[in-house]
Amino acid sequence: MTIADFLSPDHVLLNVKVRDKAHLIGDIARAFGRSANGFAAEQVEASLLGRERLGSTGLGAGFALPHARIEGLERFTGLFMRLTKPVAFDSIDGKPVEMVFVLLIPAAGEIPHVGALAAISRVFRDNAFVSGLREAATPAAAFRLLTGGG
Secondary structure: OOHHHOOOHHHEEEEEOOOOHHHHHHHHHHHHHHOOOOOOHHHHHHHHHHHHHHOOOEEEOOEEOOEEEEOOOOOOEEEEEEEEEEEOOOOOOOOOEEEEEEEEEEOOOOOOOHHHHHHHHHHHOOHHHHHHHHHOOOHHHHHHHHOOOO
């Protein structure tokens, strides 16, 4: 499984301004709510917050991977956000987060989500890749990097 399997160009947002972790999760939910798939923003927000209560999805080095199961979702769906200013996220290294990749997972899915999470976290461990995302001038450029299109 690759990021291209669950990320669409309209789910790449750059230079997002947020105040804190709660505001970020709310913005993520609203972004999914505005998408063509018609996600219920309240459901997405509640699911992501519920997952965060189990333990932070801040993986360190300025990166977070929030994820949650969503009732009625038919396939894995991703969203990438690059923030204008890092925010505290209770990350394992204690550092604030500047890049967030969100994965929504079908609640009734038969496919394990571990492969999708691994595909995402693997690329974010690559320093050259992360530098490229920091420098991407447009969502289209970031999308190409995220999906292996150059």
